[in-house]
Amino acid sequence: MMKTVFTTQEGVKMNAELDFGSTTTIKNEFNVLMTTYETMFNIELNYFYRITDDGYMQLAYSTDDALEIKAQYKLQFSTKKEDIIYIVHQLIEANYLYDGFPTIKDSPIFTQQEFQQIINDIKKSRSTEKEKASQKITPLISLLKQHQLNPIPTGFNKNSWVANCPSRGNHFIQIVTSNDQWGCxxxxxxxGKEALEKWLQEIKSLQDQKRLTTMLKELDKGSIQTKSTLKWWLNRY
Ligand SMILES: [Zn+2]
Known part of the structure; x- marks a missing residue:
């Protein structure tokens, strides 16, 4: 039977929009690539690769019993190993901001040094791009700094930043400084900058409403009861 891809799209799966298909009937077509330690919890992940007859390299990892395809690229180098290095590079590059850099436990494909070289290559290109980004502080970046949302260059390219989401949720917003746009x-x-200012204002009024409710409750008891309420009241404008 021909080994084929589910979709001809290329890339690293970061959300549900990119679907490389199920592995249920093709599990035995995958070869062992490596075992890594990932995230601050040093989770052990097993990676596999599959080369299709229609010319693609696929990378999958197993969690529990499920095998999930995480990345797929057209074969483009003269050796299998170069195509594997490329896809591993892309996968780590797409995820390191969230998961940090993995370390390798063992692999029939890479030596420790070869794996480290992939990481070093990513770090090197990232630091060059971060440096370029830091030299261009746009009005949107200034606004984020002013509101302590901690904007930092991602290193993906010279216009790519992330910052804490103003919603105070535990996630990032993405910023592109070439046109000074952001998105969560x-x-x-x-x-753009105006939409962010508007959202920050909305969030502030919501917080103010909550604070005001708290203060009214405290006043009901005779006076402002807590330092945090007093501080907010005095600094509210
Ligand atoms: Zn958000």
Missing amino acids: GYCKRKG
Whole structure:
């Protein structure tokens, strides 16, 4: 039977929009690639690769019993190993901001040094791009700094930043400084500097309403009862 891909799309799966298909009937077509330690919890992950007859390299990892395809690229180098290095590079590059850099436990494909070289290559290109980004502080970046949302360059390219989401949720917003736009996939909000100012104002009024309710309750008991309420009241404008 021909080994084929489910979709001809290329990339690293970061959300449900990119679907490389199920592995249920093709599990035995995957070869062992490596075992890594990942995230601050040093989770052990087993990676596998599959080369299709229609010319693609696929990378999958197993969690529990499930084998999930995480990345797929057209074969483009003269050796299998170069195509594997490329896809591993892409996968780590797409995830390191969230998961940090993995370390390798063992692999029939890579030596420790070869794996480390992939990491070093990513770090090197990232630091060059971060440096370029830091030299261009746009009005949107200034606004984020001013509101202590901690904007940092991602290193993906010279216009790519992330910052804490103003919703105070535990996630990032993405910023592109070439046109000074931001977006939060989680909160489903996006726009330019003005849209961010507006959202920050909305969030502030919501917080103010909560604070005001708390203060009224405290006043009901005779006076402002807590230092945090007093501090907010005095600094509210
Ligand atoms: Zn958000």
